Amino acid sequence: MSTVKSTQMDLLRFATAGSVDDGKSTLIGRLLLDSKSIFADQLEAVESTSKSKGYDYTDLALLTDGLRSEREQGITIDVAYRYFATPNRKFIIADTPGHVQYTRNMVTGASTADLGLVLVDARQGLTEQSRRHAVILSLLRVPHLVLAVNKMDLVDFSQEVYDKIHAEFTAFATKLNIPDLAVIPISALAGDNVVNRSENMPWYSGSTLMHHLENVHVASDRDLIDARFPVQYVIRPKSDEFHDYRGYAGMVAGGVLKPGDEVVVLPSGMTSKISRIDLFDKEIMEAFPPMSVTVHLEDDVDVSRGDMIARVKNAPQPSQDIDAMICWMSTTPLKPRQKLAIKHTTRTARVLVKDIQYRLDINTLHRDQDANELGVNEIGRVQLRTTVPLLCDPYSQNRTTGSFILIDEATGVTVGAGMINN
Amino acid sequence: MTDTHSDYRLSQLDQLEAESIHIFREVAAEFEKPVLMFSGGKDSIVMLRLAEKAFYPAKIPFPVLQVDTGLDFPEVLATRDNWVNRLGVNLVVASIDDAIANGVVVDDGKTSRNRLQIGTLLNAIEENGFTAAFGGGRRDEEKARAKERVYSHRDEFGQWDPKNQRPELWSLYNGRLHAGEHMRIFPISNWTELDIWDYIGREGIEIPSIYFSHQRRVFERDGMLMSETPLNPTRPGEVIEERTVRFRTCGDITLTGCVESTASTIDEIIDEISVATLTERGATRGDDRFSEAAMEDRKKEGYF
Numbered sequence: 001m002s003t004v005k006s007t008q009m010d011l012l013r014f015a016t017a018g019s020v021d022d023g024k025s026t027l028i029g030r031l032l033l034d035s036k037s038i039f040a041d042q043l044e045a046v047e048s049t050s051k052s053k054g055y056d057y058t059d060l061a062l063l064t065d066g067l068r069s070e071r072e073q074g075i076t077i078d079v080a081y082r083y084f085a086t087p088n089r090k091f092i093i094a095d096t097p098g099h100v101q102y103t104r105n106m107v108t109g110a111s112t113a114d115l116g117l118v119l120v121d122a123r124q125g126l127t128e129q130s131r132r133h134a135v136i137l138s139l140l141r142v143p144h145l146v147l148a149v150n151k152m153d154l155v156d157f158s159q160e161v162y163d164k165i166h167a168e169f170t171a172f173a174t175k176l177n178i179p180d181l182a183v184i185p186i187s188a189l190a191g192d193n194v195v196n197r198s199e200n201m202p203w204y205s206g207s208t209l210m211h212h213l214e215n216v217h218v219a220s221d222r223d224l225i226d227a228r229f230p231v232q233y234v235i236r237p238k239s240d241e242f243h244d245y246r247g248y249a250g251m252v253a254g255g256v257l258k259p260g261d262e263v264v265v266l267p268s269g270m271t272s273k274i275s276r277i278d279l280f281d282k283e284i285m286e287a288f289p290p291m292s293v294t295v296h297l298e299d300d301v302d303v304s305r306g307d308m309i310a311r312v313k314n315a316p317q318p319s320q321d322i323d324a325m326i327c328w329m330s331t332t333p334l335k336p337r338q339k340l341a342i343k344h345t346t347r348t349a350r351v352l353v354k355d356i357q358y359r360l361d362i363n364t365l366h367r368d369q370d371a372n373e374l375g376v377n378e379i380g381r382v383q384l385r386t387t388v389p390l391l392c393d394p395y396s397q398n399r400t401t402g403s404f405i406l407i408d409e410a411t412g413v414t415v416g417a418g419m420i421n422n
Numbered sequence: 423m424t425d426t427h428s429d430y431r432l433s434q435l436d437q438l439e440a441e442s443i444h445i446f447r448e449v450a451a452e453f454e455k456p457v458l459m460f461s462g463g464k465d466s467i468v469m470l471r472l473a474e475k476a477f478y479p480a481k482i483p484f485p486v487l488q489v490d491t492g493l494d495f496p497e498v499l500a501t502r503d504n505w506v507n508r509l510g511v512n513l514v515v516a517s518i519d520d521a522i523a524n525g526v527v528v529d530d531g532k533t534s535r536n537r538l539q540i541g542t543l544l545n546a547i548e549e550n551g552f553t554a555a556f557g558g559g560r561r562d563e564e565k566a567r568a569k570e571r572v573y574s575h576r577d578e579f580g581q582w583d584p585k586n587q588r589p590e591l592w593s594l595y596n597g598r599l600h601a602g603e604h605m606r607i608f609p610i611s612n613w614t615e616l617d618i619w620d621y622i623g624r625e626g627i628e629i630p631s632i633y634f635s636h637q638r639r640v641f642e643r644d645g646m647l648m649s650e651t652p653l654n655p656t657r658p659g660e661v662i663e664e665r666t667v668r669f670r671t672c673g674d675i676t677l678t679g680c681v682e683s684t685a686s687t688i689d690e691i692i693d694e695i696s697v698a699t700l701t702e703r704g705a706t707r708g709d710d711r712f713s714e715a716a717m718e719d720r721k722k723e724g725y726f
Contacts, residue, residue, distance in 0.1 A: 011434035237480035292443035412598030
């Protein structure tokens, strides 16, 4: 039994992409099964369903089909989250379907991922879909990418096949922002190189998939340089015991905050010093992402939700003109002069769509400059004008202060995801 | 003052805690009238603890809502009262018996109290004008929950539409509502059963005594060990005997089974569930066993 408790484990969030045909559900089923995260009653349910469907094998894919309509139709509808742990690390999988609404779902899954796992079928090689997945992961700045070349058993575990896919993908990836890439030959159905090293591929000397997931270094993916603290909530107990308590609660979005730091409150520009940082009933010496803490300032400056605390000499520039890549998620297209609500960190405002600069073809990376709208599941570069200044960083620098969502004011639905450009 | 994190690492449990606290504060800032749905079980107690931390040293800025099924374990109600008193939060009790008496729900003698909870709960949300209701659901619990958002939108009828959920990106939650709608909020979505126990152990959190090993007079029904209680008469052939048991979940006393166990400390419970072969719901919850899609159906109607 493991001796490391979840109180000491670290965390890896990863997004999987691929269609049912690539064996994605089978792979996830395999990871859950081999890490002993499947319980007997779950396995029994899957076994009995497999039998009733007339399969002569246990369809591990059934483990991950959540909703009745999905089971009936044999498709995956939405992003599903799965959990498993090995002795040193807990994993949260954002399992995104490869076909229907793939862009919307992949963008959602990738937005919180440290790592993206793209599956290809060794027999098919790279497809339009696998390129698309890599482009989305790159746009969302997912720092680590794994290309799992699946179904190696069906190509006689051929090194030649693997090398060809590896070379092709590496060439394609040079056009993208992929800081860390691993290409792993596997068979999800038989388990080769998933958890256990395959004896069928002695020519492969790299990590197994599980070993890679367990060891990929994610701690330095955060921005620990540029201090960013979006104020979420002001805590004022107004009790006898804490009469003068006034704390600014929020989640650290970047950098390291320490008592004594000279800070600026944006957008007002007032300066002060951090007098104290609380984590529940304890004072702490440092706060860093993604801690939820309460910051106190020495001076009685006016601070409220939506403001940002940063360092005096390193602060985001308040701006009402936003240049961003937008993934559109509504069936009603995005058009110039449209008005929407925007949520950026803890700040909510309204925006006017000024211009659509281009639509990005995520299959070819071609930029269509003539585009005058973005349809559902399309991605493009857009200029926005906001009613109040936003305190932004480029998404490439900080995924929290560089991202926003767009909301349709009439329906209340989230219709777009935005990543701010430099 | 606590130690300096020289390597700036946060354990996964600390990351989960930070995420949950972020969610509590976000809801308190953006919703007019939130409420925390409290069942007395370990998950809702962990939620209360997280809410306490999110607003400390201020009091939790919203009330706690409990649906009184009339079939709750007395130990669970005692723990609830301890928590509510210590934190000084308002407790709103929505009673199924009152709901039946007032015609809010209909007791046809066939429908379980678990089902009647739905109408009672929705009525309490509507009557009190709650716009956001925190629930202790975890995505690892069940397949339908694996697909549910942290902010889960409910229409005017309290229904969940799983095929038409709002995309949820980064940690940017969209709390927009129309009149009459409300949001279910699941701040511990990403916690697993083991995380909950590790956290209870680490924080020294008070939970109902029935989670720990004790002697209880039980009988076997549908492969589960049920408590002897006048609320749940035995049927022919069911034999009462005393066993050493504990509960893995806290629900309706007539539907919640216990397991044989000698685990009397948090560490022993963690050891036990680490090697358990059945999910906590599959093992001990009659309400989830009726069909493979039982949870999905109840969720669509407005269950927690």
